[in-house]
Amino acid sequence: MKGRNLPFVMMAILPILMMLLTNFASAENGITEGISFEHHLFNGQVIIKTYYWSDYNASTWKITDNKNLWIKACVIEQPENMTLYVEHMHADVFIEATKPALDGHLQDTMDDKIHGGTTPGFYIGPEFPYYECFAVQGFSKWLREAWMFVFSGYGAGGATEVRLTEENIRREGAVGSEFAIVFDIIAQINGTNQYVKEIIYDDFIVYLDGSFSPNVGGTSEVEEKEVIWIAPNGLTGLIIGLAGVFSLITTAFLREHSTAKKIFLLLGIILLIAGVIVGLWGVHPVEVEKPTI
Numbered sequence: 614m615k616g617r618n619l620p621f622v623m624m625a626i627l628p629i630l631m632m633l634l635t636n637f638a639s640a641e642n643g644i645t646e647g648i649s650f651e652h653h654l655f656n657g658q659v660i661i662k663t664y665y666w667s668d669y670n671a672s673t674w675k676i677t678d679n680k681n682l683w684i685k686a687c688v689i690e691q692p693e694n695m696t697l698y699v700e701h702m703h704a705d706v707f708i709e710a711t712k713p714a715l716d717g718h719l720q721d722t723m724d725d726k727i728h729g730g731t732t733p734g735f736y737i738g739p740e741f742p743y744y745e746c747f748a749v750q751g752f753s754k755w756l757r758e759a760w761m762f763v764f765s766g767y768g769a770g771g772a773t774e775v776r777l778t779e780e781n782i783r784r785e786g787a788v789g790s791e792f793a794i795v796f797d798i799i800a801q802i803n804g805t806n807q808y809v810k811e812i813i814y815d816d817f818i819v820y821l822d823g824s825f826s827p828n829v830g831g832t833s834e835v836e837e838k839e840v841i842w843i844a845p846n847g848l849t850g851l852i853i854g855l856a857g858v859f860s861l862i863t864t865a866f867l868r869e870h871s872t873a874k875k876i877f878l879l880l881g882i883i884l885l886i887a888g889v890i891v892g893l894w895g896v897h898p899v900e901v902e903k904p905t906i
Contacts, residue, residue: 850892857884
């Protein structure tokens with residue numbers, strides 16, 4: 614009986630094992646899914662879709678490690694009388710951080726264009742997509758310069774020696790890598806020597822958990838903030854309050870039960886209350902960038 618039930622037990626266990634394996638694979642290889650953008654160029658006559666992904670997974674994508682970003686541009690739609698070229702592709706990667714001193718510093722950069730020849734660029738069409746690989750250097754000279762900037766009082770001198778490591782750079786607010794990609798797309802009208810150009814611009818963030826997020830216009834930028842309270846009338850209230858304190862101190866030098874002492878006592882109390890009211894009038898919270906060091 615036990616032998617006869619074995620196939621049914623295996624059939625029940627198999628879906629569970631498949632689910633676990635699928636979840637493990639998606640966690641490890643989620644970064645390979647990447648991100649894509651669709652661009653409508655030349656008055657909508659041309660549609661180009663750009664794709665970005667990496668061979669690295671969430672456990673190996675680190676700020677200080679060498680890594681790669683694959684770049685692909687595919688022509689989805691174009692008129693028959695137009696030939697397209699990628700004249701130039703420029704890519705930058707910046708540190709994405711929640712603290713302003715580290716956020717936005719360049720880590721690596723690259724360019725791709727044809728060096729010499731008569732063609733205006735790399736031909737691109739529905740059957741021939743454009744491919745490139747951005748090999749990002751981990752401990753680049755720009756990253757080292759950024760680290761020195763953070764620990765030199767924002768470039769003002771007085772450096773503090775802190776070792777540049779993955780752990781320390783994350784402690785200082787690094788949360789991922791921001792990529793800015795620019796394509797110069799050249800279109801030639803067939804049968805003529807006329808060339809026109811349009812720009813493709815993509816901006817996105819690869820977070821340290823392997824997720825991609827579009828960032829055109831800084832829509833994904835997050836910086837640490839702290840709340841401070843602003844008292845626009847604080848100085849005026851302080852002056853009035855000090856006048857009240859002075860009035861109360863004066864009463865100590867006046868004759869007991871005298872009219873003058875009663876007047877200064879009453880005036881001091883009124884000024885103290887007025888100082889508190891004026892000082893608190895208009896108090897409001899304001900979010901400001903949290904200092905790094």
